[in-house]
Amino acid sequence: MSSQPAKGAQKEFRKRDLFYLVPLWVLSLIAPDPYLYHKKEFKRKDLYYLGAIGLAPLTWSDPHFHHVMVLAGIYAILALGLSLFMGYAGQISLGHAAFFGIGAYTTAILTTRHGFSPFVALWASVLSASAVAYLIGRPILKLKGYFLALATLGFGEIFLVMVRESTDLTGGVIGIFGIPWFSVAGFSFDTYLKQYYLIWGVVAGLFIFSKNLVRSKLGRALLAVAASEDAASSVGINVPRIKLEIFVLGAAFAGLAGSLFACIMSTANPETFGLGVTVPIVMMVILGGMGTIYGPVAGAILLTWLMDILSRYQEYSLPIYSIILILLLIFFPDGIGTRLNVRILYLIGYWAKKRKRDEGKL
Amino acid sequence: MSLLSIEQLTKEYDGIRALDRVSLKVEGGSIKGLIGPNGAGKSTLFHLISGVEKPDSGKILFKKRDITNMESHERSALGIGRTFQTVQVWGNMTVVENVMAGMHRRLKGSLFSYGLWLPWIRTSEKEALKEAKEILNSLGLLGKWESTASQLPYGKQKLLELGRALAMKPQLLLLDEPASGLTLSEIEQLSERISEMRQKGVTVFIVEHHMGMVMEVADEIAVLHNGELIAEGKPENVRRNSVVMEAYLTRGSAGK
Numbered sequence: 001m002s003s004q005p006a007k008g009a010q011k012e013f014r015k016r017d018l019f020y021l022v023p024l025w026v027l028s029l030i031a032p033d034p035y036l037y038h039k040k041e042f043k044r045k046d047l048y049y050l051g052a053i054g055l056a057p058l059t060w061s062d063p064h065f066h067h068v069m070v071l072a073g074i075y076a077i078l079a080l081g082l083s084l085f086m087g088y089a090g091q092i093s094l095g096h097a098a099f100f101g102i103g104a105y106t107t108a109i110l111t112t113r114h115g116f117s118p119f120v121a122l123w124a125s126v127l128s129a130s131a132v133a134y135l136i137g138r139p140i141l142k143l144k145g146y147f148l149a150l151a152t153l154g155f156g157e158i159f160l161v162m163v164r165e166s167t168d169l170t171g172g173v174i175g176i177f178g179i180p181w182f183s184v185a186g187f188s189f190d191t192y193l194k195q196y197y198l199i200w201g202v203v204a205g206l207f208i209f210s211k212n213l214v215r216s217k218l219g220r221a222l223l224a225v226a227a228s229e230d231a232a233s234s235v236g237i238n239v240p241r242i243k244l245e246i247f248v249l250g251a252a253f254a255g256l257a258g259s260l261f262a263c264i265m266s267t268a269n270p271e272t273f274g275l276g277v278t279v280p281i282v283m284m285v286i287l288g289g290m291g292t293i294y295g296p297v298a299g300a301i302l303l304t305w306l307m308d309i310l311s312r313y314q315e316y317s318l319p320i321y322s323i324i325l326i327l328l329l330i331f332f333p334d335g336i337g338t339r340l341n342v343r344i345l346y347l348i349g350y351w352a353k354k355r356k357r358d359e360g361k362l
Numbered sequence: 363m364s365l366l367s368i369e370q371l372t373k374e375y376d377g378i379r380a381l382d383r384v385s386l387k388v389e390g391g392s393i394k395g396l397i398g399p400n401g402a403g404k405s406t407l408f409h410l411i412s413g414v415e416k417p418d419s420g421k422i423l424f425k426k427r428d429i430t431n432m433e434s435h436e437r438s439a440l441g442i443g444r445t446f447q448t449v450q451v452w453g454n455m456t457v458v459e460n461v462m463a464g465m466h467r468r469l470k471g472s473l474f475s476y477g478l479w480l481p482w483i484r485t486s487e488k489e490a491l492k493e494a495k496e497i498l499n500s501l502g503l504l505g506k507w508e509s510t511a512s513q514l515p516y517g518k519q520k521l522l523e524l525g526r527a528l529a530m531k532p533q534l535l536l537l538d539e540p541a542s543g544l545t546l547s548e549i550e551q552l553s554e555r556i557s558e559m560r561q562k563g564v565t566v567f568i569v570e571h572h573m574g575m576v577m578e579v580a581d582e583i584a585v586l587h588n589g590e591l592i593a594e595g596k597p598e599n600v601r602r603n604s605v606v607m608e609a610y611l612t613r614g615s616a617g618k
Binding site for chain 1: 375377402413414433434435438439443446450451452453454455460462463464465469471473476477478479483487490524525527530577
């Protein structure tokens with residue numbers, strides 16, 4: 001259906017354009033349309049994705065690839081949590097990196113100073129991040145739109161200042177070094193390959209958890225809150241509570257990611273938890289597609305790879321990076337994974353119109 | 363006994379009295395209509411009953427419980443469903459999900475039981491889907507169950523909103539101008555649905571501009587004018603009431 005051009009555009013269509021269509025059409029088969037009800041169920045397709053993730057490091061045994069994918073996985077966990085809050089509940093948080101930081105510092109302090117095992121520290125990180133989110137969220141989530149964005153942004157900055165100033169606890173600007181590898185029951189994740197499976201195993205688990213949430217009563221309630229809070233409370237949805245629940249859940253994801261990050265990088269310092277992390281996560285959610293669960297994961301992989309590939313261009317990397325982001329947002333405003341069918345039809349129409357315009361001018 | 367009773371309800375906006383000591387009763391199992399010219403305070407009264415706003419003084423009793431200061435979602439949990447004057451379906455969801463979201467209160471389970479998709483969640487979600495499809499079938503929307511709610515035409519969205527409210531299994535259903543913006547045939551269909559509700563044991567309280575429809579479906583009608591209740595009774599009596607006639611005839615100058 002999508003390989004056929006629109007009726008009016010048929011004459012202007014050149015054969016060459018079909019070559020663009022083929023990959024786009026293939027992509028559209030893979031990419032889910034989030035609005036269809038049955039598309040929210042698990043499918044065989046999900047198993048293929050899982051298989052691809054599982055087999056990729058075996059066929060591609062470059063340690064650098066493993067490491068980049070580990071970072072992508074950590075970003076994916078962060079983006080998943082944020083996507084529930086932003087893409088589904090329709091709220092904004094620009095302080096998500098603070099919960100990431102809280103997770104990392106909890107692990108760093110517990111393992112290096114108090115001799116806890118990383119596994120115990122992981123759970124402590126999750127708990128501390130969600131506890132802070134609960135305390136912050138209760139007053140802050142009454143705000144909406146820009147005000148919520150500013151308040152969370154402020155929270156992120158306050159966290160950074162506190163980390164930099166309380167030198168005794170966090171090591172100040174220098175941070176904490178020598179965090180041990182993550183280990184469970186004596187098995188230490190000390191190579192990039194092992195870490196790859198650790199991280200992507202966690203991502204897979206959280207992905208299934210999030211997807212279950214989204215296709216259930218809770219997902220519907222979140223979407224309802226995003227669309228109309230009045231209507232949501234008219235069917236008995238407790239709006240402030242559900243916002244708080246999902247905020248805390250997102251923070252728990254971030255705390256988990258922070259803990260794993262600290263173990264993998266073996267350091268924790270304040271530079272890693274500022275706006276430099278928040279903005280990419282928000283970009284991953286938006287670029288991947290708001291209101292999908294595949295979106296943030298795809299966005300995380302894409303952006304992490306983009307940053308890695310562009311880093312060889314040194315000082316030009318950021319301008320190129322931003323231009324690519326702007327182009328992606330112009331051509332895929334719904335996100336790279338969302339509604340590609342619609343996108344294809346749009347592109348066909350765009351090319352056809354452009355050709356007409358050019359011919360008219362000549 | 364009466365399901366909903368309103369006692370001496372008063373609400374002011376910046377010194378303007380939108381409602382002035384209004385007392386009303388809605389009997390269980392009946393259909394009650396509320397009419398009045400623009401600016402009479404009909405919507406204000408609805409907002410007070412559904413909890414979007416709080417009254418300055420007076421009391422609202424539902425099933426003999428004082429709900430005057432309850433939050434909106436707590437009232438819905440007690441069994442008050444409503445639709446909105448400007449249609450408010452959730453356009454970011456499919457049609458069937460809109461109805462299923464209406465069952466929010468009836469589906470139990472914590473965040474973790476949903477995330478882990480425990481066995482009882484699986485069955486309850488399946489049953490919810492089945493029931494939602496039945497509701498859509500009764501409203502004639504089943505053919506579009508998987509399309510996005512925002513893609514439906516306006517009349518169908520209004521029906522969907524009704525379906526969502528019905529999915530709550532409410533005891534009292536507040537309909538805020540359900541016929542506005544509908545075509546004549548759609549209005550007919552709607553009044554059929556409303557009459558059906560009486561058989562299901564749902565009490566309906568309906569605000570409407572479309573006089574013909576209210577007169578047809580309602581058992582009793584109350585008339586508001588400038589925030590005061592000026593008449594109450596059977597449709598045919600209200601129609602003949604001279605005070606009501608006057609209020610409607612002079613409606614052009616009533617706001618001044």
